[in-house]
Amino acid sequence: MQQQTLAKPAAYAGVGLHSGKEVEITLHPAPVDTGIVFVRTDLEERTEIPAVAANVTSTLRATTLSMRDVRIFTVEHLMSALHGFGIDNCRIEINAEEPPVADGSSIVFLDLLKNAGRVQQDKERREIRIDKVYRIDDGERFVMAVPYDGLRVSFTSLNERKLIGVQYHDFILTEDVYRKDIAPARTIAYEKEVDALRAAGLGLGGTLENVIVYNDEGWLNTLRFEDELVRHKILDLLGDVRLAGAVKGHFIAVKSGHELNTRLAKAIYADWLR
Incomplete structure (x- = not known):
């Protein structure tokens, strides 16, 4: 391309x-x-x-x-x-x-x-095609990239709160799939953590118009997807790994977040620079 x-x-x-x-x-x-x-x-x-x-x-x-x-x-x-x-x-x-x-x-x-x-x-376009296994692991969470002819993401979210629990999704990415199944998924916050976040100078622009909030009883706003959390995790992962370049491969993650995602992107990017 x-x-x-x-x-x-x-x-x-x-x-x-x-x-x-x-x-x-x-x-x-x-x-x-x-x-x-x-x-x-x-x-x-x-x-x-x-x-x-x-x-x-x-x-x-x-x-x-x-x-x-x-x-x-x-x-x-x-x-x-x-x-x-x-x-x-x-x-x-x-x-x-x-x-x-x-x-x-x-x-x-x-x-x-x-x-x-x-x-x-x-x-x-200089696409970065994953040609070996990359894995970033902290003992509890991991994210990895393996060779694949295209772009695919498989993500498992594990949440200790019963309302969310285990969520899993696997997408073979196309522009239509991204638009329909991933792009609308919003960021999520636990109500009891909101005050602590704001005390730390974070989440100051968050409202029920731009954040899905939940507590131990249920959701404070209406979900777009039953598994919106894991879809948003995939959205974030795709944004983070784009920092490595136009990457093609299969990304597999369990409980991963920005730290592991960007460490993976850094490893891929460092190899691409060589």
Whole structure:
């Protein structure tokens, strides 16, 4: 396949999930081999932060990219949408340090990209095809990548609370599958953890409009899928592994989160650089 970029700019405004701050983003077409690059427009020096695994500096409740002392955090939903829509080159101008949360999923970003359209460019895409087994394991959780002719994700979520319990899904990714079965899945929080998160300066922009909240009795809002949690985990994984590049392979995970996902992306990216 040829590399792809947007046909025209696309803009969106909202609040950041963790910062709670108003933010505007504009996604611009970019030349071949640019990759995905975030540009902080609110700073005097417009620092550019390439969205690559080597620039991941934190995975506390979100994936953070940094360049020197400038950062962008909670990039995973937007990166997932770019992955699902097959965009290789894009400059993302952003006037704060966190993209908008939108509705807590990636469907808003996917629609934004679709409305902008895409164009093929005059250079072949350099796909990273997994040709060996990668495994990141912390003894309780793991994520791995194995060779596969395409893109596939198999994810098992294990939650100690009976309301959720064990959730599993396996998807062979196409653009239609991503849009219908993954992109609408929203981020999820346990009600008793919300106050602690906010005390730590996290989740300040979270509401029942952009986060699914549950307690020991049930859900505080209506689910889009019975297994929305594991679908959102897959959404996050696709955003995190996109930091390694346009990857093809079978990703298998049990209880994985941003830390393990990005460690896997870093291992793949390091091999790709050689």
